[in-house]
Amino acid sequence: MAPADSPFQSPQQRSKARAAKREAVLRAAVQMFNERGFHQTSLDDVAASLGISKPTIYHYLGNKDQVLLECVTIGLSQLLEAAEESRRSAGNGAQRLIAFLTRYAQVNMDDFGRCVVRTGSEALGPESRAQFQALKRKIDTAMRELIEEGVADGSLAPTDTKLLGFALAGALNWPGRWHDPKGALQPAQIAEQLVAMLAQGFLPR
Amino acid sequence: MAPADSPFQSPQQRSKARAAKREAVLRAAVQMFNERGFHQTSLDDVAASLGISKPTIYHYLGNKDQVLLECVTIGLSQLLEAAEESRRSAGNGAQRLIAFLTRYAQVNMDDFGRCVVRTGSEALGPESRAQFQALKRKIDTAMRELIEEGVADGSLAPTDTKLLGFALAGALNWPGRWHDPKGALQPAQIAEQLVAMLAQGFLPR
DNA sequence: ACTATTGTTTACTCACGAGTAGATTGCCTT
DNA sequence: AAGGCAATCTACTCGTGAGTAAACAATAGT
Incomplete structure (x- = not known):
C-alpha cells in the first residue's frame, strides 16, 4: 500500500479522478443549461466556466x-x-x-x-x-x-x-x-x- | 360601394388580407414550434409549409x-x-x-x-x-x-x-x-x- | 401612361458553434 | 531509455440558419 500523501496516483485514484472530472463537466453543464437554456449554452461556455477548453469536454463525453x-x-x-x-x-x-x-x-x-x-x-x-x-x-x-x-x-x-x-x-x-x-x-x-x-x-x- | 365580386380590393379588404396573411404565418409557425421546438424550426421551414419564401415572412414580421x-x-x-x-x-x-x-x-x-x-x-x-x-x-x-x-x-x-x-x-x-x-x-x-x-x-x- | 407602394422572389452574407486534427506534455510500464 | 497512453491544448473545418440586398411583379393612385 502506498503512503496516503504520495504524489503518485494508484489506478483506482486515477479512474476516480476521471469520474470526478466527468461529473464536474456535467454539473457545470446542467447549471448553465438551467440558467440560460440548452441552445443558448455552447460547450465553449461550459468549458470556460471550468477553466478548460472544449476538446477536453469531448474527451469525457461524446457530443453535446x-x-x-x-x-x-x-x-x-x-x-x-x-x-x-x-x-x-x-x-x-x-x-x-x-x-x-x-x-x-x-x-x-x-x-x-x-x-x-x-x-x-x-x-x-x-x-x-x-x-x-x-x-x-x-x-x-x-x-x-x-x-x-x-x-x-x-x-x-x-x-x-x-x-x-x-x-x-x-x-x-x-x-x-x-x-x-x-x-x-x-x-x-x-x-x-x-x-x-x-x-x-x-x-x- | 364596389360590386362584391370585383377583382379590385378596397383598402379595408387589403388590410384585412394583410392581417390574415400575418396570422397565417403565426399559425404555421406556432404549430411547427410546438411540434419540433423553436430552435429546431427554421423560418425557411415555416415558409415552406406555407408555400412561400422566407423573406415574405420578414415582410410581415421583424425577426424570428x-x-x-x-x-x-x-x-x-x-x-x-x-x-x-x-x-x-x-x-x-x-x-x-x-x-x-x-x-x-x-x-x-x-x-x-x-x-x-x-x-x-x-x-x-x-x-x-x-x-x-x-x-x-x-x-x-x-x-x-x-x-x-x-x-x-x-x-x-x-x-x-x-x-x-x-x-x-x-x-x-x-x-x-x-x-x-x-x-x-x-x-x-x-x-x-x-x-x-x-x-x-x-x-x- | 407614370410613379409609388406592396408583395414576393432569388441569391446572397455572415456569425456562431459543433465537432475534429494534430501537437504537446507528462506519467506509467517494460 | 523507449514506447504507449491519458489529458489537454491551439487552431482549424464546415454546416446551418438568421437576416439582407436587390430585383421583379402587380396593383393603386394621379
Whole structure:
C-alpha cells in the first residue's frame, strides 16, 4: 500500500479522478443549461466556466447531445430511485404515494431534476430522445402504480388514475420552472406544503 | 360601394388580407414550434409549409424572436381575457375560480397556449423576454386575486395563496406538454375533470 | 401612361458553434 | 531509455440558419 500523501496516483485514484472530472463537466453543464437554456449554452461556455477548453469536454463525453442526455438521465434516475424506495417503504398506499410525491418535488428543484423538467424532448436527437421518453414513461408508470395501490387499499379516493398522475406530475414539476435555488424558500418545505395542498384539495371540507 | 365580386380590393379588404396573411404565418409557425421546438424550426421551414419564401415572412414580421413573441402574446392574451371574464361573471369566489381554471386549461391545449407553456423565456431576447415575463406575471396575479376573493367570501379553504397558485398553474399547464391534439381525448373534458380533481383533492373525504 | 407602394422572389452574407486534427506534455510500464 | 497512453491544448473545418440586398411583379393612385 502506498503512503496516503504520495504524489503518485494508484489506478483506482486515477479512474476516480476521471469520474470526478466527468461529473464536474456535467454539473457545470446542467447549471448553465438551467440558467440560460440548452441552445443558448455552447460547450465553449461550459468549458470556460471550468477553466478548460472544449476538446477536453469531448474527451469525457461524446457530443453535446450526450451531455444533455446524461444530465436528464441522472435526474430521472433520482426520480426512479425515489419511486422504488417508496414502493419498498411501510405504510398504506396514500402514505407511500405522499412520500414519493414529496421526494419527487424535491428532486425537481435540484440541478439535474430541473434539467429534466426544463428540457423538451425535441432538444435531443432521435435516439437520445427515445431513451429520455422511455425513462419518463417509467416514472409515470411508477406513479400510477402507487396511485392504484392506494385506491386498492382504500386509502385514496377512487379516480381516473392517468389524469391524477398528470395533475400531480404537472403541479410538482412546475417548481423546476419557478423555484429560485438562490431564493429564501427551502425546497423541502415547498415540496411538503405543495403535496399537502394537493392531497387535500382546495375546496373547504 | 364596389360590386362584391370585383377583382379590385378596397383598402379595408387589403388590410384585412394583410392581417390574415400575418396570422397565417403565426399559425404555421406556432404549430411547427410546438411540434419540433423553436430552435429546431427554421423560418425557411415555416415558409415552406406555407408555400412561400422566407423573406415574405420578414415582410410581415421583424425577426424570428418577434414571431415567437407574437405567438406567446396571443396565448397569454387568451388567458388574460379568461381571467377578466371570470372576474366579471356571477357566482361566489370558488365558482369563478373554477370557471377561470377550466378555461385556463383549455387555452393551454390550444396552439398558442401550448406555445406559452412550451417556451422557456430563455428562448427570447432580453426585451421580448421582459415582455413575456411581465404578461405571465399578470396572469399569476389575476389567479391569485381570484383565489383571495374566494378565501375572503368563505367559498375556498384558506391557504397559502402563492403556493396554491403555483400548484394549479403547474397542473393545468402540464397538458400543454402531454396532450395530443390529434388524440381522442377532448380538451374540454380534460380541463373539466382536471379542475374537478384539483378542487377536491385526492384523499377520501 | 407614370410613379409609388406592396408583395414576393432569388441569391446572397455572415456569425456562431459543433465537432475534429494534430501537437504537446507528462506519467506509467517494460 | 523507449514506447504507449491519458489529458489537454491551439487552431482549424464546415454546416446551418438568421437576416439582407436587390430585383421583379402587380396593383393603386394621379
